[in-house]
Amino acid sequence: MKMNKILYMIAAGTALVSLAGCDKFLDKMPDNRAEINTPEKIRALLVSAYPSNTYLTFNEYMSDNVDNIGDDNPGTNRFVDQCYAWEDVTEITNDCQKYFWNESYYCIAHANQALIAIRELSGIDGDQLDEKAIVAAGLEAEMAEALLCRAYNHFMLVNEFCLNYNEQTSATDLGVPYMEQAETQLNPKYERGNVAHVYELIDKDLQLALKYVNDGYFQVPKYHFNVKAAYAFATRFYLFYEKWDLAAEYATKCLGSQPKQVLRDWESRSKLEHDRSVLSNDFIKTSYNTNLLMLTAYTAFGYYFGYPGITKYSHNSYLSFTEVSYAANIWGPTTSTWRNLSSWYWDPPVWYNGSTYDQIAFWKIPYLFEYTDPVAQIGYAHAVYPAFTMDEVLLNRAEAYVMMREYDLAAADLTTWAHNIIKTQYFSADLTSERIVEFYKGVKYWTKDEPTIKKHLNPAFNIGEEGGIMESMLQCVLGFKRIENIAQGLRWFDIKRYGIEITRRTMEADPQAGQYDASLRIANGQVDILLKDDPRRAIQLPQEVISAGLTPNPR
DSSP: OOOOHHHHHHHHTOTHHHHHTOGGGOSSOTTOOOOOOSHHHHHHHHGGGSOSSOSHHHHHHHSTTOEEOOTTOOOOOHHHHHHHTTOOOOOOOTTSHHHHHHHHHHHHHHHHHHHHHHHHHTTOOSSSOOHHHHHHTTOHHHHHHHHHHHHHHHHHHHHHHSOOOOTTTTTTSBOOOOOOSOOOSSSOOOOOOBHHHHHHHHHHHHHHHHHHOOSTTOSSGGGSOOHHHHHHHHHHHHHHTTOHHHHHHHHHHHHOSOGGGGSOOHHHHTTSOOOHHHHHHHHTOTTSTTEEEEEEEOOOHHHHHHSSOSOSEEOOHHHHHHTSTTSOBTTBOOOTTTTSTTSSBSSOOEEEEOSSOEEEEOOOSOOEEEEEETTTTEEEEEEEEEEEEHHHHHHHHHHHHHHTTOHHHHHHHHHHHHHHHBOTTTOOSOOOHHHHHHHHHTSOOOOSSSOOSOOOOOOSSOOOSTTSHHHHHHHHHHHHHHHHHTTTTOHHHHHHHTTOOEEEEEEEEOTTOOTTSOSEEEEEEEEEEEOTTOGGGSOOOOHHHHHTTOOOOOO
16 A cells, blocks of 8 residues: 555645644644755656546546446445445545545645745745746746646645536635645644635636746656646636636647547557557557646556446446447447447447446556565555546537537537547538437436436536527537546536436346346436535545634535
């Protein structure tokens, strides 16, 4: 197992200690830092401003991408049980929410320390950033990277531990502390503020960073906020901020004039050896245009979702055949022939099917294990994963276009995505807004007894009437995004933003299943439900943080 990073961070003197209220562990004051007095040292410091704990596992288990495939199935652990049930997580693992919170503020502390050094080297007296002085000192690119890291980590925190942004309630919804300065006090007190204010501060940092972000000094640009990654972050941020025109603008800057040329090459991928290690390592190649920012993390995510590692909760065949990858979709009807796992997609997922497991697995994020003691077989699991991809940017732009009522532009992006991932012989026609509306009008809304790809959308912003052009186009966008982003932890954000309700159900073996049919059926149609306004959509803060004085989320 990885060492307890809380102790490490406190020994390093980061600002996180004040948030976690762990002064009993302190043996040094938080400002006992190494002197950062050269541009090279600033750049080295910023390597630690990228998180090494991730949202992947808990986001995927909280989403509607998994079912309980049997209450008597022993293949689980307490952490996964708690995530699946949207409970306050008490179990401590490298994948838990507590470590994600701690690591995010750890990264923010390093970004802030870098900004202090930038101010000092630029001759700035005070706590504010002086653009002219920093540019004159030649440190604008370092400043941009630090601001991007600070903004990104706060963005992820506010979207995990708070309710989603919306214009109606975010001025009063609880936010997260926005750390703009490195901490020098032993045990300061913080306030959560509100979600709207956190977004305002992210916007401020992001806009300044975008003026100066530069790929020039990176030896390995894909592991830093390069220009394209910064545009991708801006696209996602402004989409969530409901500033549709800015989301579309930055997506276009990221994608360029030929989006098809920068997407993942699924057809070429289909020619690789159909092997878990080969395909998962191929997915994370930095040479691919689609992979924009690569992050490394201590996580068992590749084991959970690349193998049937957790057998009780999985993206199973029934879920896939009725709602996601192999469900009836706009590119064609579902028949037993179409459900053959060699059809449709250039890179079809793998079906693990046995007496105690049923999982449609996607070989994306690799399961890597590093031995600290090969003799004793002790070590820790980790992974490399893309925080942003061109494929996500394209679908985010399509969503922004729909909200701008640019339906033809949205349909063109949806066509580009579909033609890239679906085999040509199954889908070669162009999508139009008329075709999309017609198709989704013919699809029933999801119910617990008759699940489909179409769920009721309940966002705080206006999307028109159900069955109308805007709502139908959004159904298509969100359905495509669910397929594109599965096993990458991003579906949870769309569930929050669109008020999509999730019904937890228990499955059982279907004795009448045919060769190409789902091997499961619904045993219990409703165990629990996450309603559109359910407070459990905001993850509870770590208990240490609450004990230190931060207001907990209402649950």
